[in-house]
Every structure is written in C-alpha cells, then in structure tokens.
Amino acid sequence: MEQAFxxxxxxxxxxxxxxxxxxxxxxxHRIVPQFDNRGNIHKWYGTSVDIEDRKRAEDAVLxxxxxxxxxxxxxxxxxxxxxFQSTLLIMGSAANLLEEGSIKERLELALxxxxxxxxxxxxxxxxxxxxxxRPDDLIRSLHALGEGLVAVESHGDAPAFYVEVSGLxxxxxxxxxxxxxxxxxxxxxxxxxxxxxxxxxxxxRYGAEELF
Numbered sequence: 001m002e003q004a005f006x007x008x009x010x011x012x013x014x015x016x017x018x019x020x021x022x023x024x025x026x027x028x029h030r031i032v033p034q035f036d037n038r039g040n041i042h043k044w045y046g047t048s049v050d051i052e053d054r055k056r057a058e059d060a061v062l063x064x065x066x067x068x069x070x071x072x073x074x075x076x077x078x079x080x081x082x083x084f085q086s087t088l089l090i091m092g093s094a095a096n097l098l099e100e101g102s103i104k105e106r107l108e109l110a111l112x113x114x115x116x117x118x119x120x121x122x123x124x125x126x127x128x129x130x131x132x133x134r135p136d137d138l139i140r141s142l143h144a145l146g147e148g149l150v151a152v153e154s155h156g157d158a159p160a161f162y163v164e165v166s167g168l169x170x171x172x173x174x175x176x177x178x179x180x181x182x183x184x185x186x187x188x189x190x191x192x193x194x195x196x197x198x199x200x201x202x203x204x205r206y207g208a209e210e211l212f
Contacts, residue, residue: 008033008041014051025052065178073125081125084118119152120193138177139165142184142202149192159197167206180211 004011011031018024031046091111098104146161172180184202191200204211 004031005044008035025050026055027051062178076121076125081118081121084114084121088114088118120189122152138172138181138184139163139169139204141181142188145185146188146200146202149189159192160199162199162201163204164201165204165206167204169204169206170211172211 001011001013003009010033012029014026014028016024017027028049028051029046030049031044033041034043034045036042088111091107091114095104095107095111098107143163146163150158150161188200188202191197
C-alpha cells in the first residue's frame with residue numbers, strides 16, 4: 001500500500017476485517033489516484049466490496065480438488081503402480097533364465113525403460129500428494145519436490161537443486177497457488193529428466209502486483 005501511494009499506482013488488496021458484531025469477513029479494496037493537470041495526485045478514490053461468499057466458494061472448490069488429487073494419488077499407487085512393479089519383477093526373473101544373446105539384451109532394454117517409467121510415475125504421484133498436503137505453501141512444496149527428485153537419482157550424479165526467493169511473499173488465491181504448483185512441478189520434473197543439467201534453480205520473484 002505504501003509503495004502504491006508513493007508511486008501513484010492503482011492498488012487492489014484483500015483484507016480480513018472484523019465487524020462490529022465480532023464476525024470476520026473478507027473484503028476486496030480497490031484504490032485509484034486522481035491526477036491534476038500537472039500530473040500530481042489530487043486525491044484518491046477507493047471502494048470496498050464484501051467477497052466473503054466468493055472466498056467460501058473458492059475454498060469449497062479447493063477442498064474438492066485436494067480430495068480428488070489425494071484419491072487419484074492413492075489409487076495410482078495402490079493399483080497401477082503396484083501392478084507394474086510386480087510385472088517388472090516377473091519379467092526380470094524371466095530375463096535371468098535366458099542365455100546371453102540378442103533376445104535377452106532386448107528384454108533387458110525393455111525392463112530398463114519400464115523401470116524408468118515406473119520411477120516417473122512415482123514422481124508424478126509424489127507431486128499430487130505434495131500439492132494436496134501443502135496447499136498453502138507453494139515454495140515449500142516445490143522445494144520438497146526438487147529435493148525428493150535429487151534423492152531418488154540412482155546414478156549418484158544428480159544435479160544441484162536450489163530455490164531462490166526475492167521480494168515479499170504474498171498469499172495467492174488457493175486455486176492460483178495450485179495451478180502454479182502444477183506448472184512448476186512439471187517444469188522441475190522435465191528439467192531433471194531431460195535437461196542433463198548440473199544445476200537446476202527455481203526463482204520466485206514477488207512484485208507489488210505480479211509473481212514471476
């Protein structure tokens with residue numbers, strides 16, 4: 001607010017306010033400056049709108065999304081992922097019975113690709129669970145995801161992972177926070193899988209009106 005007043009920039013913020021009867025309500029405030037002929041601020045105009053009902057509706061939608069993500073993660077882990085893992089073990093046992101040759105080499109290559117697919121599936125499930133367990137902590141969730149991917153690198157040559165935050169962190173709408181988490185987690189997983197990077201860094205830059 002102080003920065004907006006100094007720069008003469010329109011401002012939109014949300015605050016939780018206590019009414020005279022003790023009830024708390026969310027309000028959205030919009031404040032805009034009026035300039036005189038010389039470009040100086042003459043006065044400020046503001047409006048406040050009660051958005052409590054909208055907030056409750058957003059929270060209800062978020063709760064359903066979190067429950068659905070948790071359900072999908074549990075079902076993927078308990079059904080598909082376990083079935084694939086069991087199948088992989090059976091195929092591995094069969095490969096050990098084969099004599100050395102082109103057939104065994106091709107089967108071992110297929111097993112290697114299947115194992116990589118299972119690992120990627122496990123990462124995706126972890127991402128679903130992180131997004132569900134920490135809906136209000138975007139930075140910590142993405143940091144935990146990156147550290148988890150470092151830990152599961154089997155070849156011992158995992159890239160260094162960093163998270164850098166600048167500016168004053170602000171609360172995002174829950175739905176926005178989840179979308180940013182989905183985009184960010186996919187970008188992090190792609191960087192680990194395909195970039196062959198030595199260093200992977202996630203940067204959060206909080207501005208007065210934007211998040212980069």
